[in-house]
Amino acid sequence: MTAKGQGRTAFAYLTPALLxxxxxxxxxxxxxxxxxxxDYGQEQVSGGAPLTFLGLGNYQKLLGEQQFWTVLGQTxxxxxxxxxxxxxxxxxxxxxxxxxxxxxxxxxxxxxxxAWSTPAVAGSTIxxxxxxxxxxxxxxxxxxxxxxxxxxxxxxxxxxxxxxIWCSFPFVMVTLYAGIKAIPGxxxxxxxxxGASAFRTAWSVTLPLLRPIILVVTIQSIIWDFxxxxxxxxxxxxxxxxxxxxxxxxxxxxxxxxxxxxxxxAAIGVVMTVLLLVITLFYLRxxxxxxxxx
Amino acid sequence: xxxxxxxxxLGVGAVVACAPVQSGxxxxxxxxxxxxxRVWLFDEVNRGPKEAVVKEAISEFQGKHSGVTVDVQYxxxxxxxxxxxxxxxxxxSAPDVAEFGNTDLAxxxxxxxxxxxxxxxxxxxxxxxxxxxxxxxxDGKTYGxxxxxxxxxxxxxxxxxxxxxxxxxxxLDEIAPLARQIRQRKPxxxxxSAGGKYLFAALPFxxxxxxxxxxxxGGKYTATIDSAEAKAGVAKYTELIKDDIxxxxxxxxxxxxxxxxxxxAGKAAMTIxxxxxxxxxxxSSAAGKYGVVPLPGKTxxxxxxxxxxxxxxxxxxxxxxxxxxxxxxxxxxxxxxQQKMYTAMGNLPTFGDVQxxxxxxxxxxxxxxxxxxxxxxxxxxxxxxxxxEAQTVLPTMIQEVVTGAKNVDxxxxxxxxxxxxxxxx
Numbered sequence: 001m002t003a004k005g006q007g008r009t010a011f012a013y014l015t016p017a018l019l020x021x022x023x024x025x026x027x028x029x030x031x032x033x034x035x036x037x038x039d040y041g042q043e044q045v046s047g048g049a050p051l052t053f054l055g056l057g058n059y060q061k062l063l064g065e066q067q068f069w070t071v072l073g074q075t076x077x078x079x080x081x082x083x084x085x086x087x088x089x090x091x092x093x094x095x096x097x098x099x100x101x102x103x104x105x106x107x108x109x110x111x112x113x114x115a116w117s118t119p120a121v122a123g124s125t126i127x128x129x130x131x132x133x134x135x136x137x138x139x140x141x142x143x144x145x146x147x148x149x150x151x152x153x154x155x156x157x158x159x160x161x162x163x164x165i166w167c168s169f170p171f172v173m174v175t176l177y178a179g180i181k182a183i184p185g186x187x188x189x190x191x192x193x194x195g196a197s198a199f200r201t202a203w204s205v206t207l208p209l210l211r212p213i214i215l216v217v218t219i220q221s222i223i224w225d226f227x228x229x230x231x232x233x234x235x236x237x238x239x240x241x242x243x244x245x246x247x248x249x250x251x252x253x254x255x256x257x258x259x260x261x262x263x264x265x266a267a268i269g270v271v272m273t274v275l276l277l278v279i280t281l282f283y284l285r286x287x288x289x290x291x292x293x294x
Numbered sequence: 295x296x297x298x299x300x301x302x303x304l305g306v307g308a309v310v311a312c313a314p315v316q317s318g319x320x321x322x323x324x325x326x327x328x329x330x331x332r333v334w335l336f337d338e339v340n341r342g343p344k345e346a347v348v349k350e351a352i353s354e355f356q357g358k359h360s361g362v363t364v365d366v367q368y369x370x371x372x373x374x375x376x377x378x379x380x381x382x383x384x385x386x387s388a389p390d391v392a393e394f395g396n397t398d399l400a401x402x403x404x405x406x407x408x409x410x411x412x413x414x415x416x417x418x419x420x421x422x423x424x425x426x427x428x429x430x431x432x433d434g435k436t437y438g439x440x441x442x443x444x445x446x447x448x449x450x451x452x453x454x455x456x457x458x459x460x461x462x463x464x465x466l467d468e469i470a471p472l473a474r475q476i477r478q479r480k481p482x483x484x485x486x487s488a489g490g491k492y493l494f495a496a497l498p499f500x501x502x503x504x505x506x507x508x509x510x511x512g513g514k515y516t517a518t519i520d521s522a523e524a525k526a527g528v529a530k531y532t533e534l535i536k537d538d539i540x541x542x543x544x545x546x547x548x549x550x551x552x553x554x555x556x557x558x559a560g561k562a563a564m565t566i567x568x569x570x571x572x573x574x575x576x577x578s579s580a581a582g583k584y585g586v587v588p589l590p591g592k593t594x595x596x597x598x599x600x601x602x603x604x605x606x607x608x609x610x611x612x613x614x615x616x617x618x619x620x621x622x623x624x625x626x627x628x629x630x631x632q633q634k635m636y637t638a639m640g641n642l643p644t645f646g647d648v649q650x651x652x653x654x655x656x657x658x659x660x661x662x663x664x665x666x667x668x669x670x671x672x673x674x675x676x677x678x679x680x681x682x683e684a685q686t687v688l689p690t691m692i693q694e695v696v697t698g699a700k701n702v703d704x705x706x707x708x709x710x711x712x713x714x715x716x717x718x719x
Binding site for chain 2: 031034035038039040042043044045046047048049051053133146147148150151152237238240241242243244254255258259260261
């Protein structure tokens with residue numbers, strides 16, 4: 001078979017997957033962009049009012065809003081804290097899991113899987129119970145009954161961040177654990193024979209070998225934590241006192257979708273998608289520069 | 295390069311040529327006299343008694359109209375916005391008759407959801423209280439029949455008041471000093487349980503001071519929340535959510551339910567609660583040791599204008615059984631069934647004479663009917679209000695003042711700006 005023929009056959013094999021991807025990914029994004037260019041409220045959806053093409057009007061309105069920038073800043077900072085926290089906790093526990101006895105590891109994994117599989121709404125509510133000002137277990141143990149964790153902006157953000165880390169570290173832990181286990185024993189043995197310290201082995205042997213996996217879990221975490229909705233919505237009662245705990249997704253819901261301003265909501269969605277794509281691209285480029293083959 | 299340009303041009307072309315979907319015209323013109331009439335009513339915490347009354351009305355209705363069945367679906371109040379939006383977007387899934395909150399009316403009407411009602415031929419309609427019927431009107435046209443009304447008044451703990459030798463406040467301005475005094479002498483109690491998200495408790499303070507949320511001028515609304523009078527009201531209300539009365543850490547995030555909950559738990563000496571809260575308070579630790587008075591106005595003996603909340607029954611625009619739907623609305627909202635609904639659920643009737651009847655037989659209702667009779671007020675009747683509510687503009691304003699993030703002047707000015715933007719769109 002010629003090279004050209006081969007390419008064509010490969011393409012034919014890929015077509016079904018491409019069609020599915022196109023249907024599930026490209027079409028919704030197309031609709032999202034389209035809606036973001038219109039004044040599209042409930043009246044327009046149900047045919048009570050004509051459609052007006054706004055062009056970039058929704059974007060102008062959004063970017064001109066001071067609150068949008070505040071919320072965007074909060075979202076980025078919040079996501080950064082969550083990503084770093086998730087990676088540190090996940091990595092630490094993954095390393096721990098390779099060092100402990102089987103039954104300890106099993107217990108650790110079961111507990112982590114429990115956290116992982118708890119639905120976000122249920123998990124958030126349970127955390128709220130635990131941290132309740134008057135009846136919460138935590139306040140009782142600390143002896144600070146009456147202290148409200150969700151009132152102050154920073155304790156509220158901290159509490160939600162802790163919850164997000166709690167329910168997302170298991171993914172990092174399990175993935176990194178599998179990665180560490182997949183490192184050939186000979187390599188580590190060779191390092192040991194060369195007289196490398198444990199730290200040196202971790203830094204110069206294990207870490208580089210784990211890089212592709214760390215890359216994947218980091219990007220995943222960035223995307224997840226940037227899009228946090230449930231935890232903020234449930235735990236801060238829709239964005240905190242006077243909206244000071246809003247993140248982008250909750251802001252979009254409150255300002256646009258609950259208020260039936262679908263055009264504006266779609267614009268926020270497009271901005272978020274673009275931001276995430278940019279972050280991901282930068283990250284990939286930075287990694288490629290440092291010599292990683294992707 | 296050229297290919298890229300072509301793709302870009304095609305892309306822009308595709309975007310401009312296609313438009314987001316819109317559903318077609320919703321009126322059908324048919325008016326069938328048999329078949330199934332679909333009804334949406336709100337689910338309640340304790341739905342049994344409501345369901346029994348509705349069943350009675352249905353069997354009366356079906357007895358009168360052969361070949362007609364009535365199918366009732368109980369929908370959740372919390373997800374009503376999504377349900378109604380879906381019904382408006384897809385008339386096939388929509389009911390013929392629906393119960394809905396009067397604050398949602400303007401938005402639903404402008405979305406083309408409900409049809410105008412002609413109450414002229416319905417003899418009972420002349421006894422509907424005018425200010426209550428106004429909550430069912432948009433631009434002078436009636437789109438629903440008020441099914442019941444809810445107003446709020448001042449609940450207070452009789453045991454605490456007699457222990458401290460206090461009397462319920464006679465004016466609005468007395469509330470804060472009184473509440474402060476109670477908390478000083480009984481630090482474990484909240485003086486008055488007021489919430490940062492409890493808009494319907496805050497509005498009477500604004501109205502009693504002569505202010506309002508917005509004013510209508512030639513069909514267009516302008517925010518007046520930043521007027522001197524409204525600001526005075528906002529200041530008076532936010533004064534309550536301070537450490538010496540109702541600590542912000544506990545109260546700033548509270549809405550109506552949570553505010554009343556503190557009173558139920560025996561942790562507050564006063565709160566602003568509705569006639570509809572009675573059953574839950576009677577089933578709490580405050581049972582038997584509380585009294586209710588109308589929320590006082592600026593002068594002794596006056597009543598602060600209350601928010602006239604309540605639900606309406608309306609006929610959906612896309613219905614194929616317009617006559618039947620209208621008749622069912624008039625039956626379920628009739629004096630007879632409002633009386634039954636009062637007995638079953640404690641819902642305050644919307645007919646003047648029925649109101650008098652029930653309050654004569656039940657002393658508890660007196661402060662509420664007195665509040666109703668001294669004149670109620672309402673939120674701006676415009677689709678923009680749904681937006682303002684969804685964006686929590688006014689609760690955010692109150693919370694900003696309470697937490698000290700902004701002062702009254704800045705917070706009200708910012709809220710007015712956001713509201714005006716919503717009114718203009």
